Amino acid sequence: MSTEYSNQDQNITEKPLTGVRILDLTHAYSGPFCTMHLADQGAEVIKIEVPGKGDQSRNWAPFKNGSSGYYAYFNRNKQGLSLDIKSEEGKKIFKSLVSKSDVVVENFRVGTMERRGLGYDVLKEINPGLIYASISGFGLEGDMAARPAYDIVSQAMAGMMSMTGFGNQKTKVGPAIADNYSGTYLALGIAMALYQKSKTGMGRRLDVSMADTIFSILEAGVIEYTINGYVARPEGNRDPGISPFDSYEAKDGQVVIACGTDAFWSSLCDLMEKPELAKDPRFNTNENRCENYLTELQGMVDSWTRQHTVDELEKMIVDAGIPFGKTLTMDQVCEQNFIKERNMLWSIHDNGIDDDILVPGTPIKMHGCEDKPMRSAPKIGEDNSEVLKSILNMTQDEIDSLRSKKII
């Protein structure tokens, strides 16, 4: 035990995935978001891109100085290797790298890696300890495996849109949640497989689909149906099982009030200067409040909030100890103290943009480690020489030859 303690003191600043090498074949959003989390926590992520072309997200807004902030955000902390893995020589180099790596991550269309002769069955023969991880739309097999799945397709087909929005307006989550959540699940699977590999030496194939991902985050949506036959529908911003628990309009914006208990409700009645409502038989229990929410209670609260500004409401409601929030726009969010205090905006000097930009930092706070970016997202092939020399012991002549043949 004392040895462990001494280790702890010595290495607490070392990021948890230090020493893990990941070959990252992913593009767009889901895969790069997965490997971003691994890179942020110390893994050596080598992003492999098509020579002269690169990840499609290099063409995605917002831009600054002609270079993509989108790419810069999701690929910070990674190294850049350009490599044509369709060519024979490129495949050979890739396989050599596989023999010296822990993880391969890919989010191509299902079957692409196999068609290129780089499927798991091939690569595990080269490196039995390899963790091989994939993201797909609907899984690796079955009727739907070949279908292209954009984020909106997953949100529609796995139930998220049927549970979000107002009235009958089935609404997608604005940001591409099927993409980023499947990336996060894959990162979690990889980290667990790395733990097992550290104990046993063994590698593993694992995969995550975007449809499964959405289906797994619907809270009670699925079980309300499988257990009671109830089919969820969009409920706007209210919680159908707790009242008042909703968004309301203020003079100058929107607030949310969440009365999770009778005591909170009673405090709110006092603030509204209608203390008698707390004992009113229409509103005296949560069940009664839910029953009469849409017809009566919602309007009562809303007509009160409309008489005040967001700041006035915040002062009153927070002072009364009632859970409260304000619906902030992005300019307001970025100015909040809680974003600054948590260091959730990292400044990065991006090599492509050739300037400093602010991007969201890691939400996983490892106490003891530095909470800041280590390096810029790479330009295409920015680290070719370093990677090929240090991992494969190539000479500069060999590297120059590869470049002239457009293999890298």
Next chain:
Amino acid sequence: MSTEYSNQDQNITEKPLTGVRILDLTHAYSGPFCTMHLADQGAEVIKIEVPGKGDQSRNWAPFKNGSSGYYAYFNRNKQGLSLDIKSEEGKKIFKSLVSKSDVVVENFRVGTMERRGLGYDVLKEINPGLIYASISGFGLEGDMAARPAYDIVSQAMAGMMSMTGFGNQKTKVGPAIADNYSGTYLALGIAMALYQKSKTGMGRRLDVSMADTIFSILEAGVIEYTINGYVARPEGNRDPGISPFDSYEAKDGQVVIACGTDAFWSSLCDLMEKPELAKDPRFNTNENRCENYLTELQGMVDSWTRQHTVDELEKMIVDAGIPFGKTLTMDQVCEQNFIKERNMLWSIHDNGIDDDILVPGTPIKMHGCEDKPMRSAPKIGEDNSEVLKSILNMTQDEIDSLRSKKII
């Protein structure tokens, strides 16, 4: 290398977190979702609940036979220990368990564990290899740390609602995404810390906040502001940068069509029997289509889809190779082949409900491992004897005494 390969063949069925012991003090949704993922992948998760009372989610719908399906879903694969950690004797037992565990997870209000004398500074002295992981609303320090944060508060204050919905209607994601995503991030942090612990023996404090979580999943929302000063707003179901890429009404439901390329758009024009639109100067490039989407193109596509049923559209559009989805309700989702083929509905005999129920399975598919639940969620204190005997070597008399004193 050959040894590793032989390990792989022998242990591929062993779940990756086998042998990891986790003390789970969490309640409600965010924390239990975190530890569910760890338990699903083989960790020994000991869920600690207040004797005679238990997790508040035991009172959450849907119910069957008087018992909560909500609790059953998120606590499968865990063991149940009832323990009054406010009592001196309960603290002592908890600390003994800490000395023989790898991880403690908690999602109490900030400061609760410290007030009880069970903060990280205390527990790391007992077990320097301990990983101590917390979920909070706005982080562990600062102005907002003490504020209660429900899911809707995080969605409002960290920007998600400002980017979701139609028109000016700022909309929350239906399911409690701030809860489940912060739980998933915490699971990822724990898995990475376990990897590091396996290499070094060292433990670590780590934490995730719900506000940081939401802020980190807004895709380009944050960087559009920090890089270009653009403040995102709700865009309905369309992608403002690609057209046509939206939901449309069919005769009998809603579909989504995602023309990510000029070729897809041209194919869609053929299906609509308006091939001339492909070269129309209003629509011949993605930029022009986006420019004229809301005023002209959206209505054209929608008036075509309204003439057909969802099934007719699916046949035509999928055959044409264009990315397509249908907005399904929960009853329809649960019947999809892709849910069955991926084994995304597990049947569990729940001990509380005393019947079989169907709940979503794990979205992280570890090839080689059995993809099914190992056990029911526990009744309160269901595993008291087993846990206290096997880990702390207690006798039955000692256990009976604790029960009579309501310590367990």
